[in-house]
Amino acid sequence: MTAVPQPTAALLDGTALARELTARTAESAAELRRRTGTAPCLATVLVGADPASVTYVRMKQNSCAKAGIESRHVALPAEISTAGLVDAVTALSEDPAVHGILLQHPVGAHIDERAAFEAIAPGKDVDGVTTASFAAMSFGLPGFVSCTPGGIMRLLDAYDVELSGRHAVVVGRSPILGKPAGMLLLARDATVTYCHSRTADLRAHLREADLVVAAVGRPRFIRGEDLKPGVVVVDAGYNEGNVGDVDFDSAAARASLITPVPGGVGPMTIAVLLEQTVEAAWRQLVS
Template identity: 80%
Template sequence: MSPTTSTVPAQLMDGTALARRVGEETAARAAELTRRTGAAPCLATVLVGEDPASVTYVRMKRNRCAKAGIVSRHVALPAATTTEELVATLGALSEDPTVHGILLQHPVGEHIDERAAFEAIAPHKDVDGVTLSSFAAMSFGRPGFVSCTPGGIMRLLDAYDVDLAGKRAVVVGRSAILGKPVGMLLLARDATVTYCHSRTADLSAHLREADVVVAAVGRPELIRGEDIKPGAVVIDAGYNPGNVGDVDFDGALSRARLITPVPGGVGPMTIAVLLEQTVAAAERQLEARAAR
């Protein structure tokens, strides 16, 4: 056996089981809030067009809402919706006191200014953590809502007692709602963070030094098993056709200490954090209203 290969296969980080526990706690909080205030938490989902994957994701989120005691209000817009029309829709939901959280399913279509749409969501209802205000709060450790997938990743790391202080973390991907914010959250835990991306020279060299790898680039099996440092923690946030992540799972399994499966790792935690933050938003809004 090669001295660089672990003698024990990696432990799987079970996002499905953790999401179930978080969901039970969220449902209990939602029920208590409804009992106390007479109002159930409400999440508005906005979908532009009929992309099959997006339709499926929204349906999953609405089903999870129902199980958690959260009212789901769905707004379906035609694919030809303009940026101005979408901004107006999101602005109206932001002003609606019966809506506590807003989710804009993305992508929204190349003809739409997605950033302008995100910024139309009021920060106190940004339960998906996509606005500039939310990113700033994440970066500076201020109260607010985290981006849901990065938030779910941090919950997984905590659940498996991963001590990040002083560790070298490599984030592969730099999207505004996954790569960049997860790096900020890791940095806040005293990890030393390196961002890598499509133009990074010698990606393998960076990966081989990483104690924690977060794959969030959207390219199937870009990260090879041989590039994983023995004993590293591998978080695969990629999801590609055929249930394939961004990491060569079989190759990484014999080298990593902990690894997320695809599916069943990061994905369930994304929805769990979304619902948890929706209930938190409802608590703040309803309690603030009662105090007036």
């Protein structure tokens, strides 16, 4: 009988860190309300009624309440046009009572999602999805980072993961996860390799990585035998059955640090969203 590898890696605990970050965010929100009489407000926009998206939006609304952030929900029909969605988002961008906007992804294949994202005013783009936010993040200028990559960086910092000079392999190139994650790592002097569906010999790249960020959207796609000993593994995937893009048990037997799914990247994404919402409100109300 072949022995089953036993996990040896330490966990990158996103739940505990997110709890600390949200507590500090709640203090900032309370101070803002004392100074201005106004609470930060996050508007969530949901197109259609996809069960997973409905759940995600509800989680974010509940998290807002815990952090002293007001939430406004805009539910739109699945058949809405691009123009209709752009109009709805533009109205929120122009509303001074709204300080941050979250357009829940995905929005439907018939909609130009990029056009809808670009209707978010950069100062209210607390999810970091506009081209203005991506450019500011890439050049190290003031702005809002994409929340999941931003949460990943906060998690790596909390666990003192050295990035300068290390080889980071990002598996995935989406505009709100893979691409910005690579840019944030590059800004910290990591050497970054992007891999994707057309990468030749993906496993060869993975075996050279000091840090792997998995954002490919395929359950248990990356396994322990693909990794070198001591690697740091960040699993940003979430698939049916509460599993990530990494086969946890086999990867944990090789890694030095690894994020669990759930409880790793997910809580940090929401924590960064809340933090940036409060930051946006401070800028709009006080600066």
